[in-house]
Amino acid sequence: MLLSDKAEEILEHLWIMIREMGEERVGMKELKTDRDAPEIQELLLLKYIDVFSDSVTLREEGVGEAESAIRRHRLAERLMVDVFDLDRERMEENACLFEHLLRKDVEESICTLLGHPEFCPHNRPIPAGMCCRNSVK
Numbered sequence: 861m862l863l864s865d866k867a868e869e870i871l872e873h874l875w876i877m878i879r880e881m882g883e884e885r886v887g888m889k890e891l892k893t894d895r896d897a898p899e900i901q902e903l904l905l906l907k908y909i910d911v912f913s914d915s916v917t918l919r920e921e922g923v924g925e926a927e928s929a930i931r932r933h934r935l936a937e938r939l940m941v942d943v944f945d946l947d948r949e950r951m952e953e954n955a956c957l958f959e960h961l962l963r964k965d966v967e968e969s970i971c972t973l974l975g976h977p978e979f980c981p982h983n984r985p986i987p988a989g990m991c992c993r994n995s996v997k
Contacts, residue, residue: 863902870891870893870899870900871925872926872930874918879926880984886916887914906922934980935977937952937982948981971992976992
């Protein structure tokens with residue numbers, strides 16, 4: 861199932877805060893949403909998140925989708941910098957738009973084109989895809 865762009869953004873934010881920064885939960889204010897927002901309801905329906913009174917956490921069922929969203933975003937950033945030679949400001953804006961267009965086959969082709977990068981331009985790790993695990997470096 862394809863997620864809405866806003867739902868993907870929520871998953872990305874949750875992934876960063878929980879997996880990379882060690883938070884257990886992320887506040888609704890920090891996510892710039894509320895429990896009745898369509899994107900929160902979408903993620904609840906899919907059982908990707910748990911919602912508490914004023915915070916959200918990522919469920920195991922949502923980890924794969926969140927990791928995939930992070931991977932697409934960071935690969936899009938690499939593409940914008942390495943291939944299109946965009947500055948940081950334009951890179952971020954365009955990567956945010958482009959990531960939502962990427963699907964698995966295109967994502968893996970871009971990763972292969974870029975040489976299976978391990979880090980985004982911000983030096984954050986890019987989760988490895990199947991193409992990375994199958995490549996010989």
